[in-house]
Amino acid sequence: MAKVEGEVQLLGVGGSPFARRVQIALKLKGIEYTYIEENLRDKSDLLLKYNPIHKKVPVLVHNGKPIVESLVILEYIDETWENYPIFPQQPYEKALARFWSRFIDDKILPAISKAAWTVNKDEREKGIEESLQALQFLENELKHKFFGGENISIVDIAASYLAFWLPVIEEAVELKLLTSDKFPKLHKWSQEFINHPIVKENLPPKQGLLGFFKSRYAAISATSK
Structure with missing residues (x-):
């Protein structure tokens, strides 16, 4: 350590x-x-x-x-702590890493939330469209095994929601966004990321999350009736 x-x-x-x-x-x-x-x-x-x-x-x-x-x-x-740097060392690359990390939080996550948890059909469809557009930008940015090359970087860590939480939400609310046919690079990345030994041992139990999201979706659906 x-x-x-x-x-x-x-x-x-x-x-x-x-x-x-x-x-x-x-x-x-x-x-x-x-x-x-x-x-x-x-x-x-x-x-x-x-x-x-x-x-x-x-x-x-x-x-x-x-x-x-x-x-x-x-x-x-x-x-x-300088060992295992998660940010690039060059100023331009570091700025790009900051940008894409913020893009995930400011654009992708809100769009997914709208797609998954909005009751209104039109708003939900809008959320799906926004999610797919934003994910395509991220797909185009991924050029190596990880966003940081061969090692996990800040952008990979910021995108951990997409690799682990999003598939659980998709199962809970019967939604398909990050599919291998639409986003082959992101889909492959997600498998590499969640199976990295350190990441794998620091993820929450899937079944507990799935139950939580199913209950949340059922509660939201009940309010729309």
């Missing part, structure tokens, strides 16, 4: 793709840390203390100082 200057804590929720991003990065770098599971329905004093603005996970605490928002945390981790 990497040498750690000061105590590292991670406040998270087991099924959160954003908390899992941070766990994957910490494990890739070999950073020892203490994990604290949060209950977002009954938020702890610790969470409210360290993230009083958003009151959500993940929160990384290093030497008693909190860092919030998963992409910000990932950049902090990479700048603090």
Whole structure:
């Protein structure tokens, strides 16, 4: 394990793709840390203390100082511990990595949410169209085994939602977005990513997530009747 200057804590929720991003990065770098599971329905004093603005996970605490928002945390981790860099070293490539990571959070995830959880048929169809368009941009950007080449990078970690959570959602709500015929490169990437030893051991149990998403979909569907 990497040498750690000061105590590292991670406040998270087991099924959160954003908390899992941070766990994957910490494990890739070999950073020892203490994990604290949060209950977002009954938020702890610790969470409210360290993230009083958003009151959500993940929160990384290093030497008693909190860092919030998963992409910000990932950049902090990479700048603090230099082994196994997850960001490119060249400024232009680093800027591109930031762009695509934000693109995933700002464009792809909201579109998928609209496609999966919107009751209105027209809005749902619009979400599907937006999702497919955004995924095509990402498909075109993928030129190697991973977005970082042969090693997992920040963009791969940011896209972990697409590799693991999206297929579970697709099964729960009977939706097809990231298929091998439409997005062959992304589909192959997703299999390589979730089967990477460190990623694989830091993903939540699939069945628990599937049950959660099915219940959520049933509740949403019931409100539309």
